[in-house]
Every structure is written in C-alpha cells, then in structure tokens.
Amino acid sequence: MSGPDGAAETGPPPAGSGEAPKGSGDPPASPREYELAGKNKVVAVDGVKVKLQIWDTAGQERFRSVTHAYYRDAQALLLLYDITSKMSFDNIRAWLTEIHEYAQKDVVIMLLGNKADVSSERAVRTEDGASLAREYGVPFMETSAKTGMNVELAFLAIAKELKQRAMQPLDEPRFQIHDYIESQKKKSSCCVFS
Numbered sequence: 516m517s518g519p520d521g522a523a524e525t526g527p528p529p530a531g532s533g534e535a536p537k538g539s540g541d542p543p544a545s546p547r548e549y550e551l552a553g554k555n556k557v558v559a560v561d562g563v564k565v566k567l568q569i570w571d572t573a574g575q576e577r578f579r580s581v582t583h584a585y586y587r588d589a590q591a592l593l594l595l596y597d598i599t600s601k602m603s604f605d606n607i608r609a610w611l612t613e614i615h616e617y618a619q620k621d622v623v624i625m626l627l628g629n630k631a632d633v634s635s636e637r638a639v640r641t642e643d644g645a646s647l648a649r650e651y652g653v654p655f656m657e658t659s660a661k662t663g664m665n666v667e668l669a670f671l672a673i674a675k676e677l678k679q680r681a682m683q684p685l686d687e688p689r690f691q692i693h694d695y696i697e698s699q700k701k702k703s704s705c706c707v708f709s
C-alpha cells in the first residue's frame with residue numbers, strides 16, 4: 516500500500532455515483548479509476564457516533580491530477596507505505612509535499628507503516644518511519660491490515676480528533692492525537708506473539 520487514503524465526516528460521494536468530489540474542477544472519477552475501500556465506518560467516540568467515509572486511491576496514485584480531487588476536501592489523510600518496500604517509503608516525502616500544497620490546511624495527517632506482520636522482509640526501520648513523521652509533525656505507527664494491528668486505533672484517533680474539532684468547546688483541553696497514539700499503539704514485536 517502507498518499513498519493517501521482519505522477519511523472524513525463529510526467527504527466526497529461514493530466513487531461511481533456520477534458526482535465529482537466536492538469542489539472538484541476535475542472530471543468525475545469512474546468506478547474503474549477509484550475503488551472505495553472500506554466505505555463508511557462509524558466509530559463511537561465518548562457516546563457520539565462519528566461517520567468516516569474512507570477512500571482508497573487504489574493504485575491510481577500516479578495520476579496525480581485525479582488524486583488531487585479526492586484529498587483536496589478530505590478532513591483526514593492516512594498516508595501508508597509498505598515496510599517491506601523502500602520505494603513506497605521514499606514516495607512519502609513527495610506525498611507530504613503535495614498534501615501541503617493541495618490539501619486542506621488543517622487536514623489531519625497520519626503516517627502508517629503497513630505490513631508490520633512481515634518483519635522478515637522489512638526494508639524500512641521503524642525508527643525511520645518515526646523520524647520522518649517527527650520531521651513533518653505527524654503521528655506515526657506501524658500497522659498490519661492482515662492481523663489488524665493498530666488499524667482500529669488509527670481510525671479511532673482520527674475520529675476523536677475530528678469529533679473534538681466539530682464539537683468541543685474551545686475552552687476545554689484539546690485532544691492530543693500524538694499523545695493518544697503514543698500511549699495506545701502496539702509495537703509489532705509485542706503483538707505478533709501476544
């Protein structure tokens with residue numbers, strides 16, 4: 516996996532619905548250009564249901580003009596690389612630059628090093644992922660779509676952040692997504708055997 520997956524409470528319409536993403540000047544994506552990975556996901560945060568619409572660029576990352584339309588209005592972006600692919604990690608910098616230019620200024624970004632279950636083929640050290648994330652000031656963790664490691668946590672952290680932005684009075688302490696993830700995340704080494 517590589518490239519951004521968008522998640523938002525009020526994101527673009529489902530691919531293939533015939534509508535272009537909100538505010539898009541680009542042509543509508545056809546069902547073949549985009550694939551909706553997880554559709555809607557509802558996450559309960561302190562008794563409030565937060566609906567995330569999840570979009571996967573599904574291999575179309577190279578068509579930059581098309582992907583702009585999808586992440587431009589996203590409230591959150593999950594930027595995934597594959598820990599067994601140095602190239603996917605090296606692409607992340609370009610994505611971060613691009614997102615800085617085209618995404619919403621307050622977009623929630625999270626860096627995820629996926630396939631943490633295949634440690635025998637690891638090509639990117641955990642510290643390198645963490646260091647890149649620090650450089651750009653974004654939260655980071657390694658995940659496994661196969662075992663589910665840290666996957667729910669990623670969505671929960673985003674849902675908490677978006678809920679706080681939408682609902683929390685300004686005088687209450689802000690939800691700290693970095694601190695939350697650091698306190699909750701599981702290291703790949705702990706979870707393979709736990």
Ligand SMILES: Nc1nc2c(ncn2[C@@H]2O[C@H](COP(=O)(O)OP(=O)(O)OP(=O)(O)O)[C@@H](O)[C@H]2O)c(=O)[nH]1
Nearest residue numbers: 516517573574575629630631632633658659660661
């Ligand atoms: N072991 C393991 N395999 C994974 C994991 N996540 C994805 N895969 C496998 O990696 C391959 C690529 O997964 P995709 O989800 O299609 O990755 P992608 O980058 O979105 O690919 P495109 O849709 O072509 O962009 C598939 O064979 C998946 O089963 C993971 O966490 N662990």
